[in-house]
Amino acid sequence: MTEYWVSQGNKWCDTCKIFISNNPASIRNHELGQRHKDNVARRLNTMREDKARKDKELQQAARVVERIESVSGFILQFRIQPRESLRTLGFE
Template sequence: MTEYWVSQGNKWCDFCKIYISNNPLSIRTHELGQRHKDNVSKKLATMRKESAAKEKQQKEAARALKAIEAKAKQSYQKDLASFERSNDPSAELEPNKKSADEAQSSSATKSGDGVASSSKGGAAPGRVVSTPLNPTRAVKGAPSSIAVNKRKRDDGKAKVISKEEAEALKAREAARKRMEEREKPFMGLYKSY
C-alpha cells in the first residue's frame, strides 16, 4: 500500500494569539518561552481585575437593594400609620358596635370570597369591593375606541354624509361584525357546541 503524507496542522495559542507547529517539541519550546509566560501572567492579571470589579459591582447592587427595601419598608409603615389615622372615626364608635366596613369585611371572610381572607392579618383593611370597578368592561384587555365611542362627536348638528361615505361606513361596520363573529371562539366568551 502507498503511504500518503498528512499535514499535522498548526496549534493556536490563546494567550499569544499565534499559530505554532502541532508537535510536542514546538509546543513545549513555546510554552517555556518568555513571551508565552508574560502573556499568561497578563491574562491572569486581567482575569483577577475583572473578577474583583464584578464582585464590587455585585456588592454595590446588593447594598442598593437593601437601601431600596429599607425605604420601601419605611414608606409602607408610614402608609399604614396614615391609614390607621384615617380610620380613627371607626375607633370612636362604641366597642360593642361594628362599623359597616368591619361588618362587610367580616361577612366577606365568612362567605369565603377569598378576597379578605387571603391577607395574613385577617380581614382586609378598608372596604372590600366585590363588584368590578367598571361594570361596562366585561372582559380583560382595553376596549376598542369604537366600543367606547371615542371617535364619535355629538355636536348636536346633523352631519351631511355623502352616498360614498355612507357606503364606506356600512362596509366598515359589516367587516367589523364579520371579524367579531370570526373571533368569538378565540375569546373564550362563547361555547361552541
C-alpha cells in the same frame, strides 16, 4: 501500499494569539518561552481584576437594594398606619 502524506497542521495558542507547529517539541518550546509566560501572567492578572470589579459592582448593587428596601419599608409603614406613624413623628 504507500500512505499519503498528511500535514501535521498548526496549533493555535489562545494566550499568545499565534499558530505554532503541532509537534511536542515546538509546543513545549513555545510554552516554556518568556513571551508565552508573560502573556499567561497578563491574562491571569486581567481575569483577577475583572473578578474584583464584578464583586465590587455586586456589593454596590446589594447596598442599593438594601437601601431601597429600607426606604420602601418606611414608606409602607406610613401607608399601613398613617395616623399613628405621623403622631409618633409629631406631625399631627
